[in-house]
Amino acid sequence: MKRLSLWIAVAAACSATPQPPSAPRPPRVAAGELPSLDRWRRHVTDEILPFWVTPDALGTPVGNFPTFRCNDGAVFRADAPCPELAGTRWIAPELGRDYTRMKSRQTYLYGVAFHITGDERYLEYARAGVAWLREHAYERGGSAVTYWAAGAAGPPVDQRTSQDLAYAQVGLAFYYYLTRDPEVLADLVRLERHIMTRYWGASPDPPGGMLRWVLADGDTPGEARRQELVSQLDQINAYQLLLAPLIDDDAVARAWRKDLVLLARVVKDRYFAPEHGMFWGAIHDPALRKLGTDHTDFGHSIKSMWMLYLTGELTGERDLVDFARPLIAPLLERAAQPSGCWASGLRADGELDRGSTWWTSAELDQAAATLAGREPSAAPYARYLPASYACWFTRFVDHRGHDVWPFLPADWTDASFADGGPPKVFHWKNGYHVMEHALVALITTAGLTGQRLALYYAFARQPPRERIQPYYFRGTISDERDHPLPQHPGLRGRRVEFGDLH
DSSP states (O other): OOOOOBOSOOGGGGOSSOOOTTSOOOOSBOGGGSOOHHHHHHIIIIIIGGGGSSHHHHTTTTTOOOSOBOTTSOBOOTTSOOHHHHTOTTTGGGTTEEEHHHHHHHHHHHHHHHHHHOOHHHHHHHHHHHHHHHHHTBOTTSOBOOEEETTEEESOGGGSOHHHHHHHSHHHHHHHHHHOOHHHHHHHHHHHHHHHHHSEEEETTTTEEEEOSOSSOOSSTTGGGOOBHHHHHHHIIIIIHHHGGGOOOHHHHHHHHHHHHHHHHHHHHHHEETTTTEEOSBOSSGGGSSTTSTTOSHHHHHHHHHHHHHHHHHHTOHHHHHHHHHHHHHHHHHHOOTTSOOOOEEOTTSOEEOOEEHHHHHHHHHHHHHHHHHSSOSHHHHTTHHHHHHHIIIIIBOTTTOSBOSEEOTTOOTTTTTTOOSOSBBTTBSSHHHHHHHHHHHHHHHHHTTOOEEEEEEESSOOOGGGOOSTTOOOEEEEEEEOOOTTOTTSEEEEEEEESOO
């Protein structure tokens, strides 16, 4: 790997307040050390999106996006099942269900595609997904359907998980970020209130509140007693952190910021395992507070750290920043491998799980790139990115069939998936993590290399300038102009160019 060239004057480049356009931030990384902005755009347009713009991907009607697709892009058919889905033991029992969370994640995908490219058709697909979800999944009582099986919605309201409800929000949340459509926000606020009131409960050992997994047991006894990291974390990650600074209504904005900090502190105070420098995935059973258990891995741990760091910076709660910051570099060091591909976690025996998963790799990249642009020294974070991005482009990307593979074995070679690889679209994987990874890489690369970046919006109502932000990041608006959207007369397209990104 070519040695990362870092620029000298970095300490003054990470103040909390953006500098004026006349004094741009100096580059922190030489432009040639990271993939170019054009490379990241081509990754989106040429390597990801061709898999997501076919009739099978767009659903019937458009917006009713399917949960399961074969690796050739076709919708799964029970009468002619593709082996990568039907032959995978933990996927096969789910093939009769169609999940809200996956329709919402795919809606997010198209929103990011428009945000990066300005291509109006992606905005149309995102709008179709939002419309379908609002009509069919969002319930007036405040909850949201989890899945459909044989046309019937399920499960009962009190057996829906708080994690599923969080990810029902992710598509609408990004669409609101793009458009500021008040009707969409009303649905987001209603479901957030349902989660934060119905699911919030006292918890023993030690006493304190947190979000419950479900409200009542279903077929599996004990479900209502589960205390899951993702119940708390995914509210922050899926919608609260992105939208909290964008809401105009002062009372709602204050409530969301309060909820954001509340959940961040639950994650910090209840789930952190200091002896491992990681977060437990679940804490309701002592048997689960062990390495190698579900969600106790590098992916959920780095996402927790990233979310706590960003939440603290947004809200001014410095204890969250000061808690998360020193944990991130050591975790990156543990996850790094000579191949450049991130390890997934630690096995039960404490040894490194050297296989790589797509979403964990995305989260590690995103945290590393974020702190490289904000902390006084970029070196502890940026030094991993050239090799990690190379792993992403050369190994994760399916260069024949488009999109990315879900995992890489530790003994990966060029021939590993020559005869067909693992399933690319199923009930926990579509384009959400892939597109967030591309968006964060685009923004952070522009910031690290001192370049300007144009992103596209489609405002139903023009927000104040200070509430136009580049995703989770900050920047100075250096240019703003109309962007024609002839197929969306109710929306005002805007091309916004940011400098001083961090």
